[in-house]
Amino acid sequence: xxxxxxxxxxxxxxxxxxxxxxxxxxxxxxxxxxxxxxxxxxxxxxxxxxxxxxxxxxxxxxxxxxxxxxxxxxxxxxxxxxxxxxxxxxxxxxxxxxxxxxxxxxxxxxxxxxxxxxxxxxxxxxxxxxxxxxxxxxxxxxxxxxxxxxxxxxxxxxxxxxxxxxxxxxxxxxxxxxxxxxxxxxxxxxxxxxxxxxxxxxxxxxxxxxxxxxxxxxxxxxxxxxxxxxxxxxxxxxxxxxxxxxxxxxxxxxxxxxxxxxxxxxxxxxxxxxxxxxxxxxxxxxxxxxxxxxxxxxxxxxxxxxxxxxxxxxxxxxxxxxxxxxxxxxxxxxxxxxxxxxxxxxxxxxxxxxxxxxxxxxxxxxxxxxxxxxxxxxxxxxxxxxxxxxxxxxxxxxxxxxxxxxxxxxxxxxxxxxxxxxxxxxx
Numbered sequence: 169x170x171x172x173x174x175x176x177x178x179x180x181x182x183x184x185x186x187x188x189x190x191x192x193x194x195x196x197x198x199x200x201x202x203x204x205x206x207x208x209x210x211x212x213x214x215x216x217x218x219x220x221x222x223x224x225x226x227x228x229x230x231x232x233x234x235x236x237x238x239x240x241x242x243x244x245x246x247x248x249x250x251x252x253x254x255x256x257x258x259x260x261x262x263x264x265x266x267x268x269x270x271x272x273x274x275x276x277x278x279x280x281x282x283x284x285x286x287x288x289x290x291x292x293x294x295x296x297x298x299x300x301x302x303x304x305x306x307x308x309x310x311x312x313x314x315x316x317x318x319x320x321x322x323x324x325x326x327x328x329x330x331x332x333x334x335x336x337x338x339x340x341x342x343x344x345x346x347x348x349x350x351x352x353x354x355x356x357x358x359x360x361x362x363x364x365x366x367x368x369x370x371x372x373x374x375x376x377x378x379x380x381x382x383x384x385x386x387x388x389x390x391x392x393x394x395x396x397x398x399x400x401x402x403x404x405x406x407x408x409x410x411x412x413x414x415x416x417x418x419x420x421x422x423x424x425x426x427x428x429x430x431x432x433x434x435x436x437x438x439x440x441x442x443x444x445x446x447x448x449x450x451x452x453x454x455x456x457x458x459x460x461x462x463x464x465x466x467x468x469x470x471x472x473x474x475x476x477x478x479x480x481x482x483x484x485x486x487x488x489x490x491x492x493x494x495x496x497x498x499x500x501x502x503x504x505x506x507x508x509x510x511x512x513x514x515x516x517x518x519x520x521x522x523x524x525x526x527x528x529x530x531x532x533x534x535x536x537x538x539x540x541x542x543x544x545x546x547x548x549x550x551x552x553x554x555x556x557x558x559x560x561x562x563x564x565x566x567x568x569x570x571x572x573x574x575x576x577x578x579x580x581x582x583x584x585x586x587x588x589x590x591x592x593x594x595x
Contacts, residue, residue, distance in 0.1 A: 170198075170460075170461065170464035170465070170466045172194070172197050172198045172201050173194050173195065173197075173198040173457065173460055173461060173464065174194075174461075174466075176193065176194035176197045176198070177190050177191060177194040177457070177507075180193055180194060181498070181499075187450055187499070187500065187502075187503040188446075188449045188450045188453050188503075189453075191450070191453045191454055191456075191457040191503065191506075191507075192210070192214075192453040192456075192457075194457065195210055195213075195453070195456040195457045195460060196210055198460050199460070209456065210456050213455045213456035213459050214452045214453060214455060214456055215452070216455055217451055217452045217453070217454060217455025217456070218448055218451060218452040218455075220328065221407065223328070223448070223451065224407045224410070225324050225406050225407040225409075225410040226321055226324060226325075226410075226444065226447055226448070227440065227444040227448075228407070228410030228411050228413065228414050229319050229321060229324075229410045229413065230277065230280075230321070230440050230443045230444055230447075231414050231417075231436075231437075231440040232274070232391075232410065232413035232414045232416075232417045233274060233277055233280050233417075234280070234436045234439055234440050234443075235414065235417035235418055235421055235428065235436060236274045236388065236391070236417050236420075236421070237280060237283075237284045238421065238427065238428060238432055238435075238436050239417060239418075239420060239421025239422075239425055239427050239428045240421065240425030240426075240427035240428075241271075241274060241388045241420075241421075241425070242271070242284050242285065242288060243288075244384050244385040244387075244388055244425070245267050245270045245271055245385060245388055246263065246267050246285070246288060246289065247381055247384075247385070248270070248381050248382060248385040249263045249264075249266035249267040249270065250263040250370060251377065251381050252266065253266055253355070254369065254370035254371070255369060255370070256359065256369060257359060257362045257363050257366075257367065257369055258358055258359055258361070258362020258363070258367040258368075258369075259368070259369045259370040260289070260292060260293050260296055260298070260368075260370055261293065261298065261302075261303075261306055261358040261359075261361075261362055261367065262355050262358055262359060262362075263289070263370075264285065264289045264293065264303075264306060264307055264310055264358075265306070265310045265351055265354045265355045265358060266351065266355070267285055267289065267310075268281055268285055268307070268310035268311050268313055268314075268351070269310070269313055269317065269347065269348070269351040270388070270389065271284065271285060271314075272311075272313040272314045272315075272316065272317035272347060273317050273318065273319075273389075273391070273392030274388065274391055274392065274417075277314050277315065277321060277443075278311045278312055278313075278314035278315055278535065278538055278545075278546055279311075279314075279545060279546070279549060280314065281310075281311040281313075281314040282307065282308060282311040282314075282546050282549045282550055283549060285307065285310075285311070286304075286307045286308075286311075286549060286550050286553040287553050289303075289307060290303045290304060290307055290550060290553040290554045291553065291554075293306075294554065296367075296368050296370075297367065297368060298367055299365075299564065300554040300555060300556040300560065300561075301554070301556050301560040301561045301563060301564040302361065302564045303550075303554050304547070304550035304551050304553065304554035304556055304561040304564075305539075305547075305550070305561050305562075305564035305565045305568055306354070306358055306564075306568060307550045307553075308538075308539050308544070308546035308547050308549070308550040308561070308565075308568075309354055309539050309546075309565070309568035309569065309571070309572065310351070310354055311538075311546055311550075312350065312535050312536060312538055312539060312546070312572060313347050313350055313351060315501065315531060315535050316343045316346055316347040316350065316528075316531065316532060316535060317343055317344060317347035317348075317392075318339075318340035318341070318343050318344065318392065318395065318396065319340065319392070319395055319409075319410070319413070320339075320340065320343060320531070321447070321502075322501050322502065322505060322531045322534070322535070323336065323339040323340060323343060323527065323528075323531055324336055324339075324406065325451070325502065325505055325506070326339065326505055326509065326527045326530065326531060327339050327527070329458075329505065329506065329509040329510075330509055330513050330523055330527060331513070331523070333523065334523045334524060334527065335524070335590075335594070336399075336406045337399045337400055337406065337590075337594065338524045338590040338594055339524055339527050339528065340395075340396065340399065340406075341396070341400065341589045341590040341593055341594070342524050342525070342527070342528045342586040342587060342589065342590050343528060343531075343586075344589055345579075345585050345586065345588065345589060346528055346532055346575060346579045346585060346586060349575045349578065349579070349585070350532075350571070350572060350575045353571035353572070353574060353575055354568055354571050354572075356571070357567040357568055357570075357571045358568075360567070361567060387420045387424050387425070388420070390416075391413060391416055391417065391420075394409075394412065394413075394416060395409045395412070395413055398412065400593050400594065447502065450502055450503055450506065451502075451506070454503065454506035454507065457506070457507065458506060458507065458509075458510045461507070461510055461511065462510050466511065470511055470515065474487065474515050475515075475518065475519075479519060480519075481516075481519045481520060481521050482580075482581065484515065484516065484519055484521070485516070485521065485526070485529065485580050486580065488512060488515070488516070488529075488530075489529070489533055489576065489580060492504075492508070492530060492533040492534055493533060493536065493537075495508070495534070495537070496533065496534045496535075496536060496537020496538075496540060497537060497540050497541075499537070500537070500538070500545065501531065501534040501535055501537065501538070504534050504537075505530070505531070505534065508530075509530075512526075512530070513526070522583060522587060524586065524587060524590060525579075525583040525586045525587055528579060528586045529576070529579060529580050529586075532575070532576055532579060533576055536569070536572050536573070536576065539565065539568070539569060539572070540569070541558060541562055547561055547562070547565075
């Protein structure tokens with residue numbers, strides 16, 4: 169059964185079927201060839217996969233991010249980031265990375281960050297003399313932080329799929345330090361390249377003016393703070409915090425920045441519905457796929473095979489990292505999470521690896537796949553804004569992908585980079 173399930177899935181992917189349809193059809197084929205399972209199992213597991221109160225956080229976080237995107241947040245964040253780092257060599261490149269770090273705390277989606285920031289910052293970098301390939305590669309790499317810094321849709325999905333012992337709040341807190349390390353490493357790489365190529369600085373904003381610029385941006389900066397304080401203080405659940413984020417984003421967009429109106433709200437709602445439908449379709453159909461994968465015995469077989477090679481947690485994590493990096497080249501993070509969590513969580517649990525630590529390693533690893541050809545969606549989004557071919561963008565990607573891999577190794581080898589903040593704040 170597992171041969172038909174996995175083989176059919178990858179065959180359909182090779183034939184360019186959408187991920188959701190590939191999982192659903194492969195599940196149907198596995199049920200049909202098994203013979204002892206009713207076809208109604210597919211419908212039953214599909215409904216079970218979508219029937220979860222906690223999943224309500226996903227459409228609300230998507231809507232909050234879209235409201236922030238359309239409500240004037242982007243310009244305020246870019247202005248603040250430019251005031252802080254624009255004075256250095258390659259200032260606009262550094263501004264792009266810092267703006268992406270701040271914006272990651274609003275949207276929870278890498279694609280949303282790339283779309284909102286890329287259409288503004290990539291043309292601006294080209295206008296100042298930066299290479300189109302460099303601008304696109306840097307922006308794509310910076311937006312990897314979208315699902316790492318909370319709120320994060322992939323971390324919500326991992327927390328729901330990995331079991332009741334995994335706290336989504338702890339996952340959110342665990343993503344802060346890795347996200348900061350990724351942003352810092354990308355800024356170092358961008359500065360090094362900018363010095364070598366003599367990329368320009370921007371006009372330095374006097375230090376006394378920076379506090380004045382923090383004021384307008386403070387409304388945007390407060391949203392992730394409100395979310396984290398609410399969930400870590402036990403005031404609201406993660407799902408309730410998502411609804412608060414929507415209300416907050418709407419109030420700021422309508423009454424503070426005044427860039428939202430009844431005329432502009434309809435396209436935002438439509439886009440949110442489309443984004444939510446895509447995610448929920450994959451979630452629903454992945455339920456049957458994951459259930460069949462579990463009952464086939466494949467997770468146990470893989471766990472036994474890995475255990476036969478080594479029982480050292482670090483060795484096992486490194487082996488899994490190599491495996492995930494390969495998977496990330498061909499598959500986007502969300503479907504990869506649904507398929508691999510039932511397989512890998514028993515393996516790491518058996519050797520005592522903390523599931524919050526593993527969750528950040530897994531999500532961070534798969535998110536690097538967003539900037540690896542041929543499936544890396546961020547590369548296509550940013551190449552389009554830069555007006556360059558994927559090949560030109562890929563040639564500039566090396567230092568930024570290397571920075572991401574370095575951070576991946578750091579959070580793998582040193583679990584405290586992930587677990588320190590959850591332990592301090594959640595005891």
